[in-house]
Amino acid sequence: xxxxxxxxxxxxxxxxxxxxxxxxxxxxxxxxxxxxxxxxxxxxxxxxxxxxxxxxxxxxxxxxxxxxxxxxxxxxxxxxxxxxxxxxxxxxxxxxxxxxxxxxxxxxxxxxxxxxxxxxxxxxxxxxxxxxxxxxxxxxxxxxxxxxxxxxxxxxxxxxxxxxxxxxxxxxxxxxxxxxxxxxxxxxxx
Amino acid sequence: xxxxxxxxxxxxxxxxxxxxxxxxxxxxxxxxxxxxxxxxxxxxxxxxxxxxxxxxxxxxxxxxxxxxxxxxxxxxxxxxxxxxxxxxxxxxxxxxxxxxxxxxxxxxxxxxxxxxxxxxxxxxxxxxxxxxxxxxxxxxxxxxxxxxxxxxxxxxxxxxxxxxxxxxxxxxxxxxxxxxxxxxxxxxxx
DNA sequence: CCAACCATGTAAGCTGTTACATGATTGA
DNA sequence: TCAATCATGTAACAGCTTACATGGTTGG
Numbered sequence: 001x002x003x004x005x006x007x008x009x010x011x012x013x014x015x016x017x018x019x020x021x022x023x024x025x026x027x028x029x030x031x032x033x034x035x036x037x038x039x040x041x042x043x044x045x046x047x048x049x050x051x052x053x054x055x056x057x058x059x060x061x062x063x064x065x066x067x068x069x070x071x072x073x074x075x076x077x078x079x080x081x082x083x084x085x086x087x088x089x090x091x092x093x094x095x096x097x098x099x100x101x102x103x104x105x106x107x108x109x110x111x112x113x114x115x116x117x118x119x120x121x122x123x124x125x126x127x128x129x130x131x132x133x134x135x136x137x138x139x140x141x142x143x144x145x146x147x148x149x150x151x152x153x154x155x156x157x158x159x160x161x162x163x164x165x166x167x168x169x170x171x172x173x174x175x176x177x178x179x180x181x182x183x184x185x186x187x188x189x190x
Numbered sequence: 191x192x193x194x195x196x197x198x199x200x201x202x203x204x205x206x207x208x209x210x211x212x213x214x215x216x217x218x219x220x221x222x223x224x225x226x227x228x229x230x231x232x233x234x235x236x237x238x239x240x241x242x243x244x245x246x247x248x249x250x251x252x253x254x255x256x257x258x259x260x261x262x263x264x265x266x267x268x269x270x271x272x273x274x275x276x277x278x279x280x281x282x283x284x285x286x287x288x289x290x291x292x293x294x295x296x297x298x299x300x301x302x303x304x305x306x307x308x309x310x311x312x313x314x315x316x317x318x319x320x321x322x323x324x325x326x327x328x329x330x331x332x333x334x335x336x337x338x339x340x341x342x343x344x345x346x347x348x349x350x351x352x353x354x355x356x357x358x359x360x361x362x363x364x365x366x367x368x369x370x371x372x373x374x375x376x377x378x379x380x
Numbered sequence: 381c382c383a384a385c386c387a388t389g390t391a392a393g394c395t396g397t398t399a400c401a402t403g404a405t406t407g408a
Numbered sequence: 409t410c411a412a413t414c415a416t417g418t419a420a421c422a423g424c425t426t427a428c429a430t431g432g433t434t435g436g
Contacts, residue, residue, distance in 0.1 A: 013423060025344075031387050041334055041354060043291045046425060053388055055424090074387080101233045108350045115344035123346065144231055154215075154305035155375055156313065156368075160298045163364045164231060170360045174353045178346075185345055203395060221415050236397060243417060245396085264415080 010062055012086060014106060015045055015055050020079060020087040021113035023065055027076035030056050044105050059083070091117055094129030097136045107133075111178075120186045124179065131175045138168040200252055202276060204296060205235055205245050210269060210277040211303035213255055217266035220246050234295050249273070281307055284319030287326045297323075301368075310376045314369065321365045328358040 012020065022028065022036055030053055037047035045051060056077065059065045064083030070076035079087070091114050095107045107130065114123050141164050144150045153161065202210065212218065212226055220243055227237035235241060246267065249255045254273035260266035269277070281304050285297045297320065304313050331354050334340045343351065 040339055041331055108353060112347045112350040115346040141231055149230055156305035157302045159368045159371060160302040163298060166360055167357060170356055174356065178349045181349060241396060
């Protein structure tokens, strides 16, 4: 029975974690998960079967999800306790400048999944780390503009950087708005 | 002499094209190119030697760049005619919704490189395709919001989508601003 | 009965990264 | 002379994609 220990140390990939987030929001079949990637603006990942099914198999072998018979014909994947645990660990990570700069879409995806955790404190902490990351990123951009390389930018180059600056400003406004909305939802609930 | 035909069909990867863009802006050594990734907000790629040097070797074997002795000690890579050709082909591609949605940073990077082409017509065409792509992407997001999946969004999910909407609106404003700036620069030059 | 959709899978390969090594040059 | 920076490289592999296959179910 050595097989039951297989993959004990392994952590899921980003695609795997995204699948965990979706399964957590509601048990689904592989096909249903594909359709989410196909029909929603998650964007980052391909909806092709060659992407999703191998990832699901791996998650199952790691015992983060398990198939259970569902309504009518098919089976749906459910999150296991272990699966819920790694998902929450992922969602609990603070947003770093590096994440925001290199894969901002993941930072937003994690935020969207955070809903299922239903933990206002966690959500506020997440948004605060988000705000810090964006501020730091913005400061970095401005420092670059003052550097030698920044001063030497061509017209189109500086326009591209300008977009970066305004995108970060917009993200900061969004964070504050999101914090307001979360606070409102919290006060309504009690 | 069969070796001279090697890699004739191959097209560079995104990293390769980014390197071509940088080399086109000014001949540089591998190390200097690494430092660009390290010190500028290009973001997308790692500045580690294991990324850049193999990519440069491949570009050289494809005869898109060639090393030439430069000032003092080292050598610098220069773009070949073939290299300039593939770079321009890359920069001339219109921005598609898919590119904007999946890797917006590449769309901005290509724009910044377009400066070296020094072709106002090309630049305007590029920005117009950019605008169409963003408009289409925005329309897609709004359609999603009106769909079943969109109506069923959780609070945090809809906040995440809201950010997508305002990011796209900001991008549209940026495109118009960029078009203005390009027009101004054009009229000044004559 | 046939097209469209539901549903799942494998094989091959591209792209890029991390981790590991190595040595030259130069300024304090 | 010794640390920092310049400079280049390889090996292993992670992570995902495209292309290819296959078969069941269902509604018109």
